[in-house]
Amino acid sequence: MTSPDLTQANIDKIAELFPSVVTESSDVDGNPARAVDFDLLRQELSDFIVEGPQERYRLDWPGKRAAAFTANAPIAKTFRPVREESVDFDTTKNLFIEGDNLDALKLLQESYLGKVKLIYIDPPYNTGNDFVYNDDFAESSAGYLERSSQASAAGERFLANTESSGRFHSDWLSMMYARLKLARALLTEDGVIFISIDDHEVDNLRKVCGEVFGERNFIAQLVWRARKFTDMRATTNVSTDHEYVLAYARTSEGCLRGVERDESKFGNPDDDPRGPWMSRSILGLATREQRPNLHYDLIDPATDTVYPPNPSTGWRYSSDRMAEMVSEGRILFPSREGGRPREKKFRAEMQTDLIAFRSVIEEVYTADGTQEGRELLGSGVFAFPKPTRLIKELVRQGTESDSIVLDFFAGSGTTGDAVSRLNAEDGGTRRYILVQLDEVADANTDAATAGYRTIAEVSRERIRRAGADTRSQAGVLGDALDVGFRSLRIDTTNMTDVLRAPDDTDQLTLSDFGSSVKPDRTGEDLLFQVLLDWGLELTMPIQKETIDGFEVYDVEEGALILCTRPREARDLSLSLSLSLGLPRPSRSVSRFVSCSSTKTSRTTRRASTSGRCSVNARHTLRSRPYDRRSLVGGA
Structure with a gap:
C-alpha cells in the first residue's frame, strides 16, 4: 500500500503523446525500466535540430534528428481543388491528393486529427534503385529545385538512392520516419496501420515503428505469399515467394476484427441433440516441467486403450475436466490404430462468429494485381500493383462500415479500388484519402506511351475506371455507391x-x-x-x-x-x-x-462564436505569408 508512482505515471502520459521519446533504461537494481530520453523530448518541442550524446537502446542513423525536425516544421502550402479531374465532386466523400505526401500529411493534421481508422501504405521498397523523397524545408522551393537540378513543370521531387551513396538505409529510414510520425496523429484511438515491405528493410522498419507507435502496440508481422510460381531466376537457389505486412495499433486497445468461421466444418453425423459440431485437437501447449498437471494418461472407457500425453505439449485440459468431458461424450476416441483423441466442439457453444485472422496470407498473389491493372488500364501501365483482394481483406479487418481509410503512397490506386468494392459487398460507407506524388512517368514506360504524364494521372484513372466498374457490377444498387473522389493538388499558399x-x-x-x-x-x-x-x-x-x-x-x-x-x-x-x-x-x-x-x-x-464576422470588421493586410495559426483565409 503505497502512494502512486507519479514519475511512472508522468512517463505514461508522455509516452501517449510522444512514444518515440520513451526508451529502455535500468533501475537501481539493474532491472529494465522505462525512462524518458530528454534529448528526443527536446527535439519534439524544439524548432531546431537538437544534438545529444546520450547513449540509448534504439535504432539510429545519420539524419534521424533532421527527419524528426522535418516532421514538425511548418509549411506555407494548401490544397487547391481540381474539379475537372474529379468524379462527383459535389457529392463524394473520397479524396485524391496529388503532391508530396509529407506536405499532405501536414496539411491534413487538423481536419483529420484522430479520425482515420486505418492506414495502408505500400512505400517504395529500398532496393537500391527506387527513389526516396528529398525532404528539405530549410530553403525556398525555388532554391531547392535549383540545388537539386529538378526544376520540371511537374515539380518532381525524388532522388535515386543507390547503395553506392553510403546512405542506402539512412535516406530511406529518414523518409519513412518523418511520415510515420505524422501519420500516427491521424489515427483514431483504435486505429491500425498496415505497411507492406520486403526483406530489405523489414527489420529496420519494425524498429522505427516500435519507436513511433510504441513496441507494445505491435500487432503482427503478417507474411504474404506474394509469388504463385517458383522464381527460376533466383541466384541464391532460394525462390523468395513472400513479402510482409507490418501491423501496428494506435494504442494497445487497437485490434483486428477476425474472420468468419467456416461453417462447412460443422456437421452432425451422429444426430447429437446438442447440434452441429466439429472435431478439434486437445493437444496442450506446455511441457511436463511447465505444466505437470496437464501430463497424464487418457483412457478410453469403452476399450481401456491408454493414450499417453505428448511430451512437448501435454493435454489441453486438466485430468478432472477431461474426465467430465469423457462422461459427457465430448471426447472422440479414435477407431483406427495410431489415432489420437479429439474434442467434440459444438457450434452452439461458441460465443462468436469470428476466429483469429491468420498471420500467413495465401491464395492471393502479385499476379492477381497485375491482371487487375491490365484489365483496367491496359498491359504494363503500372508494374506490380498490389492485388485488390489483399487490401480489401486488410480494410475489412481494421475498419468499421463507415471508417476513413488513408493511403499516402497510393501508387496505382489499389486502396481506393478496394474500399469501393468492399463497400459494394457489405453495404458500407467507408471513405478513402489517397495521396500520390506527381512523379513524372519515365518516357520509356508503357504508362508514358499510353499518354500518362505522371503516376498521379495513372492513379486517378485507375480509381475512375474501377469506380465505374464497381457501380456497374452492383446493378440497381450501384447508384447509391460513392465511387467518386475530390481531386486536390498541393500548391503554395494562396496568399x-x-x-x-x-x-x-x-x-x-x-x-x-x-x-x-x-x-x-x-x-x-x-x-x-x-x-x-x-x-x-x-x-x-x-x-x-x-x-x-x-x-x-x-x-x-x-x-x-x-x-x-x-x-x-x-x-x-x-x-x-x-x-x-x-x-x-x-x-x-x-x-x-x-x-x-x-x-x-x-x-x-x-x-465560442468569437470567430464570427461582424458588420464592422475592419480591413487588414498581412505582413507575412498566410499562417495556419491566423484566423481566416482572407488577406
Whole structure:
C-alpha cells in the first residue's frame, strides 16, 4: 500500500503523446525500466535540430534528428481543388491528393486529427534503385529545385538512392520516419496501420515503428505469399515467394476484427441433440516441467486403450475436466490404430462468429494485381500493383462500415479500388484519402506511351475506371455507391507576401495597395485553405451562389460561409449573408476582411462564436505569408 508512482505515471502520459521519446533504461537494481530520453523530448518541442550524446537502446542513423525536425516544421502550402479531374465532386466523400505526401500529411493534421481508422501504405521498397523523397524545408522551393537540378513543370521531387551513396538505409529510414510520425496523429484511438515491405528493410522498419507507435502496440508481422510460381531466376537457389505486412495499433486497445468461421466444418453425423459440431485437437501447449498437471494418461472407457500425453505439449485440459468431458461424450476416441483423441466442439457453444485472422496470407498473389491493372488500364501501365483482394481483406479487418481509410503512397490506386468494392459487398460507407506524388512517368514506360504524364494521372484513372466498374457490377444498387473522389493538388499558399503590416495601414489608404491574394487563385481555392485553417473535413458539401457579382460558398448548410468579391468591387459588408436570407453560419469569412484579431487562439475560436464576422470588421493586410495559426483565409 503505497502512494502512486507519479514519475511512472508522468512517463505514461508522455509516452501517449510522444512514444518515440520513451526508451529502455535500468533501475537501481539493474532491472529494465522505462525512462524518458530528454534529448528526443527536446527535439519534439524544439524548432531546431537538437544534438545529444546520450547513449540509448534504439535504432539510429545519420539524419534521424533532421527527419524528426522535418516532421514538425511548418509549411506555407494548401490544397487547391481540381474539379475537372474529379468524379462527383459535389457529392463524394473520397479524396485524391496529388503532391508530396509529407506536405499532405501536414496539411491534413487538423481536419483529420484522430479520425482515420486505418492506414495502408505500400512505400517504395529500398532496393537500391527506387527513389526516396528529398525532404528539405530549410530553403525556398525555388532554391531547392535549383540545388537539386529538378526544376520540371511537374515539380518532381525524388532522388535515386543507390547503395553506392553510403546512405542506402539512412535516406530511406529518414523518409519513412518523418511520415510515420505524422501519420500516427491521424489515427483514431483504435486505429491500425498496415505497411507492406520486403526483406530489405523489414527489420529496420519494425524498429522505427516500435519507436513511433510504441513496441507494445505491435500487432503482427503478417507474411504474404506474394509469388504463385517458383522464381527460376533466383541466384541464391532460394525462390523468395513472400513479402510482409507490418501491423501496428494506435494504442494497445487497437485490434483486428477476425474472420468468419467456416461453417462447412460443422456437421452432425451422429444426430447429437446438442447440434452441429466439429472435431478439434486437445493437444496442450506446455511441457511436463511447465505444466505437470496437464501430463497424464487418457483412457478410453469403452476399450481401456491408454493414450499417453505428448511430451512437448501435454493435454489441453486438466485430468478432472477431461474426465467430465469423457462422461459427457465430448471426447472422440479414435477407431483406427495410431489415432489420437479429439474434442467434440459444438457450434452452439461458441460465443462468436469470428476466429483469429491468420498471420500467413495465401491464395492471393502479385499476379492477381497485375491482371487487375491490365484489365483496367491496359498491359504494363503500372508494374506490380498490389492485388485488390489483399487490401480489401486488410480494410475489412481494421475498419468499421463507415471508417476513413488513408493511403499516402497510393501508387496505382489499389486502396481506393478496394474500399469501393468492399463497400459494394457489405453495404458500407467507408471513405478513402489517397495521396500520390506527381512523379513524372519515365518516357520509356508503357504508362508514358499510353499518354500518362505522371503516376498521379495513372492513379486517378485507375480509381475512375474501377469506380465505374464497381457501380456497374452492383446493378440497381450501384447508384447509391460513392465511387467518386475530390481531386486536390498541393500548391503554395494562396496568399502573397506583403511589405506593410496591418498597423501601418488605415481604411483610407487600404485601396492604394495591391491584393494579398495571388492573382491566379479562385474563390474555391480560398475556400479550401479556410477549411484547412478551421480544421474542417475537405469533403463537406459545398453550395455556391453568385449574387450581385459576389461568390457565396455555403459549406454544409452553414458550418462555414465564404463570400468573395470581384477585385474591382470597393466594399463588402458581411451582413450580406444574412440580408440575402442565407443561414446564420457558425463561421463566416470574406475575402480581404479579417473576422477578428489574429491573436485569437484556435481553442477559443472553436469553443465560442468569437470567430464570427461582424458588420464592422475592419480591413487588414498581412505582413507575412498566410499562417495556419491566423484566423481566416482572407488577406
